Amino acid sequence: MLGKYKLSIILLLILILLTVGTFLQANDLSEVLSALSEMSLLWLALGILSVLLFVIMEGVMIWYLLRSFQKGIGLCQCISWSFVGFFVSGITPSATGGQPMQIYYMKRAGIQVSASMPVLMILAVLYKLVMVGIGIGICLFWSTGIAASFGDYLWLFYLGLGLNSFVVVLLTVIMIRPNYAEKIVLKVQRLLTVTRILKVSPERQTRWLSAIAEYQQVINFFRGHKATLFSAALMTLIQRSLPFLLTWIIYRGLGLSGIGILSLMALQAAVTLSVDLLPLPGSMGISELVFSAVFAAVFSEKLLPAALCISRGISFYLIMIVSAAVFAWVHFSKSKVQSKEHRNFLV
Template sequence: MKKNKKVIFNGVFLVVVFALTIYGVFHGEDLESMMDAIRSADKRWLAPGLALVAFFIWGESIIIWYMMRSYGIKLKKRTCFLFSSVGFFFSCITPSASGGQPMQAYYMKKKNISIPVSAVILMIITITYKLVLVVIGIGVAVFGRGFLHQYLEGILPVFYLGLALNIFCVTFMTILVFHPLLARTFMVRGLKILEKLHILRRKDGRLKKLEDSMDTYRDTAAYLKTHSKVIANVIGITFVQRMAMFAVTWFVYRSFSLSGTGFWTVLFLQAVISVSVDMLPLPGGMGISETLFLTIFAPVFGTLLLPGMVLCRGLGYYGELLISALFTIVAQLTIGQEHDSKERESYE
């Protein structure tokens, strides 16, 4: 019952945010002219952009496959692609991308991968995923002062907030991993304070669950200390994966036969949006991503700003959502059914 309520809440929240985004972006705009501009875009440039979205999803599947092998677990790459698709689909439709990894762990369990192993792998993917954003964000903030003031003057507070939140998240997760006893002390004290303030109701099993979760961090620390080469390779793959997604915007830019702004400028402007919205509690950064795009890309796309935003978000978010949704269905029809069939055979 509680699970059903959560699903309903997430569904309603997604629809409301989507409706508000559509209204905020398109209200008062000339939609006919926008559609004419979109239809005129060169599809030969859009096709590679869509391919990069698929590559982005595939990149995580290679990380999962690679790390599973380091555990001695041999999986087919297509199975890992299904795990990756499930993660991206549920991340796209839940606030703060909170639903992706629990669903990945659920499907991994169906392939007889233990929760401790999947938890460590998904934890490392999360840390490296955000670490790449932090490195890019700090790089832009430190070395791109002219870039910041030329393109980001109007959204600097949002950018610095997003960067600070990502730094905090990576730092906090690193402390959890490498200093589990210190982390446990803070979390237990925090839990008691929340219960004392009646923000959380006192539950006997909550502390036990907290202690069990700390085992994941200890296992992650042990993995990181003994697989440094694997982690370095994962960071490299993640960097390429994220850059590929940022580059989608440049292909949209070129599809309108626009020129004058370099590839790396377009790429890092898109990266700035990701840094800014990644930690915000909105499905896929919906609403704020569109607003930031319309602000910082105005001098780049000019009169084609709105159709440019529609195509960039159409490929980068809705394209990702569609591709991952299709393969999530495949995952349910294969991994899910295969597991259910084995359970029935075992019962009989």
């Protein structure tokens, strides 16, 4: 199943090598290691916990939304799908591969695409909505501070805010007007048959339209359960705040003080927003560049490389390793033989 992502994996590995090479060339390794040794193990453990909880909470929200209309969904299983999404998102440009892979494994576990797709779409909208809300809040209440911290990279912040706002509007329109999905599916099918990629098949069209009808039913269900959506929004806000907390944890763990937790969380949120949708696997390279520029005034020249290593090491590399292990467990824990319905969905 990961065969289609081979090029993305290769690109990620190349970017890792280039990023590590650039980092080692720009910094004295012995000084970096010396600074790393100053990090408190207790604070380091708290940092790891915060990022793990970030991924786990997405699984909790998947479980919370799915169980609203489909019983018998296991919490641990939903958490494993969250790690699958994190891993595949990390190896694909703009994190585009995570949700399709989650849908695939949810389908293999017996959850219809018409149920999994709207649930994941709701989570995507809430996730982006929280990001946009934080970005707008920063613009309204801390524009001077963010401009001073970002300097020449301020345009990246506004680009990220604009792209995320566009995605929120697009996904919201699709959710509010699910009949658009039917028009899109029919046009795609017509294009595929005209170009002879697919054969003309009334049965396929019936299956697709049936899936869309079920999708609309799920969307309508959540429209009538606004309290469920509100609870999911609150959980998303908490979940989204956890990785922003990591920079403050590193700051304190390196023995620093003087800058408040909200200021550091706002800076990290702005950095994340800036690189979130850029077409690079794992935002590799650009994340390190923006972090170094924005937090240069927060960490001393001696501690900045160490802070960067800890931040990216925990929030990306460590979680990628954990997610890869969970992905392997999900992939091989059950038979890879798909149901006839699943196999023939696009035939």
